[in-house]
Amino acid sequence: MATTKITKEQWAVSESFIAKIKEDNANFAVKNGRTRLAHTETYGCQQNVNDTERIRGMLKKAGFEFTDNAEEADLVIYNTCAVRENAEQRVFGRLGILKHIKENTNPDMMVAVCGCMVQQEHITEKIKKVHDHVDLIFGTHSLWKMPELLYKTMTENGVVVDITQSDGSIAEDVPILRDKDEKAWVSIMYGCNNFCTYCIVPYVRGRERSRKPEDIIAEVKCLVKGGTSEISLLGQNVNSYGKDLDIDIDFADLIRMINDIDGVERIRFMTSHPKDLSDKLIYTMRDCEHVCKQLHLPFQAGSDKILKQMNRRYTKEKYLSLIDKVKKEIPGIALTTDVIVGFPTETVEDFKETLDIIKYVRFDNIFSFIYSRREGTPAAKLDFVLTDEEIHKNFNELLEVQNQICLEKNLEYEGRVEKILVDGRSKTNKSLMAGRTDSGKIVNFEGTEDMLGKYVDVKIVHAKQWSLEGEILR
Numbered sequence: 001m002a003t004t005k006i007t008k009e010q011w012a013v014s015e016s017f018i019a020k021i022k023e024d025n026a027n028f029a030v031k032n033g034r035t036r037l038a039h040t041e042t043y044g045c046q047q048n049v050n051d052t053e054r055i056r057g058m059l060k061k062a063g064f065e066f067t068d069n070a071e072e073a074d075l076v077i078y079n080t081c082a083v084r085e086n087a088e089q090r091v092f093g094r095l096g097i098l099k100h101i102k103e104n105t106n107p108d109m110m111v112a113v114c115g116c117m118v119q120q121e122h123i124t125e126k127i128k129k130v131h132d133h134v135d136l137i138f139g140t141h142s143l144w145k146m147p148e149l150l151y152k153t154m155t156e157n158g159v160v161v162d163i164t165q166s167d168g169s170i171a172e173d174v175p176i177l178r179d180k181d182e183k184a185w186v187s188i189m190y191g192c193n194n195f196c197t198y199c200i201v202p203y204v205r206g207r208e209r210s211r212k213p214e215d216i217i218a219e220v221k222c223l224v225k226g227g228t229s230e231i232s233l234l235g236q237n238v239n240s241y242g243k244d245l246d247i248d249i250d251f252a253d254l255i256r257m258i259n260d261i262d263g264v265e266r267i268r269f270m271t272s273h274p275k276d277l278s279d280k281l282i283y284t285m286r287d288c289e290h291v292c293k294q295l296h297l298p299f300q301a302g303s304d305k306i307l308k309q310m311n312r313r314y315t316k317e318k319y320l321s322l323i324d325k326v327k328k329e330i331p332g333i334a335l336t337t338d339v340i341v342g343f344p345t346e347t348v349e350d351f352k353e354t355l356d357i358i359k360y361v362r363f364d365n366i367f368s369f370i371y372s373r374r375e376g377t378p379a380a381k382l383d384f385v386l387t388d389e390e391i392h393k394n395f396n397e398l399l400e401v402q403n404q405i406c407l408e409k410n411l412e413y414e415g416r417v418e419k420i421l422v423d424g425r426s427k428t429n430k431s432l433m434a435g436r437t438d439s440g441k442i443v444n445f446e447g448t449e450d451m452l453g454k455y456v457d458v459k460i461v462h463a464k465q466w467s468l469e470g471e472i473l474r
């Protein structure tokens, strides 16, 4: 289906509801002596984080303020993920707690659940049945309609539900309220066409649709004007950007266009699918001075048998030859990946091939997951070869091998001088500032608040498994 934007008229309807909610919120404030508060929680990937930024953008425009404390909120929104069962269980757990709060201390609280999880009908049915304190449910395709749906929730009785599928539409005009100034996520495409057999994403996010380059460029220029210098381009498979557009453009072309924008210092992107990683993209990464030396290239499994059953459409040999090429063209590049352990038909021998790749490539970091059965996907019908216990044993072995590699990779940084973009306080020690290297490593160092958003040079004095310690050079 061709990609179309939602029309100006459609967005105008949403804006008219934003105005109505704003009026209602103003009346509430007069009556109660305080502004209505919203609380948002995001599960899942950066795409969801970016969607929450849009939700918050719309809520802000409608006169809401925000709180980190769900208990005192007038509106709680959970933006959910369906990729693994534990992500769903966490949301169900949170909904249970909210039920208690709503019954005992905050009866007027509105509860909304949105995102990937509720795009699955059986989940929405379960929420309606088991969690009747939920007032609003809307799926990934209905994000831009949230103002209308929320207004309905505020003014009518009963649960409001919109999980319609509307493949092919992109909402360009939705306002965004971002968390940080110096770094921004920019979605360049939505959906996925790959149908890896274990994965629910294509079912809950719909088919691939690329944003028009002029819209992306306009957003980046606007961000730069507001002080942003690091842009992370987002999509489930950025390497197939542009294939659905009626102009001749691919991801490498888009990167070059962004690289040329004044004020863009760093460009990152995720996620790349190995089957679509072209030589052109590798050369573009090498040649564009603002593209960070970092590549996230999920391989998922090492055995060709499992890769085939996963429908990944590359072999172990192909993957490793890509890695060799990337390392040759961009020396020192930091590599990260995603791995699934315990795909139903995976044997111990298959798993050993996953370990082979880990040991050969020596990734800077990996995101490893135990396979989680997703209803409606082809792999859900397969029988398991290994027991839970055997799968966990393999998983732990993988972690052990990788943890050592992570530390060794970080040790290579000791003594080096690195330019970092300071982006906040250290998560582990609030008296320190933190930032990231070009390659994406976290560096904690003694610094001051006024460094926020700036690039500073630090000398790496100590490497740990998950972060580096640095000393600022003056």
Ligand code: SAH
Pocket: 083, 084, 198, 199, 200, 201, 235, 236, 237, 271, 272, 273, 298, 300, 338, 339, 340, 369, 370, 371, 372, 373, 374
């Ligand atoms: N589009 C990206 C990844 C999206 S989901 C890509 O193709 O690389 C993020 C990661 O979750 C995947 O890379 C995969 O490792 C993991 N994942 C997806 N479905 C899963 C499942 N059913 N069980 C366990 N892990 C899964």
Ligand code: SF4
Pocket: 192, 193, 194, 195, 196, 199, 200, 201, 202, 236, 237, 273
């Ligand atoms: Fe899921 Fe595969 Fe699409 Fe990634 S490429 S989102 S793993 S189906």
Ligand code: F3S
Pocket: 043, 044, 045, 046, 047, 048, 080, 081, 082, 083, 116, 117, 200, 201, 204, 205
């Ligand atoms: Fe999860 Fe949806 Fe992202 S399923 S991983 S939040 S696209």
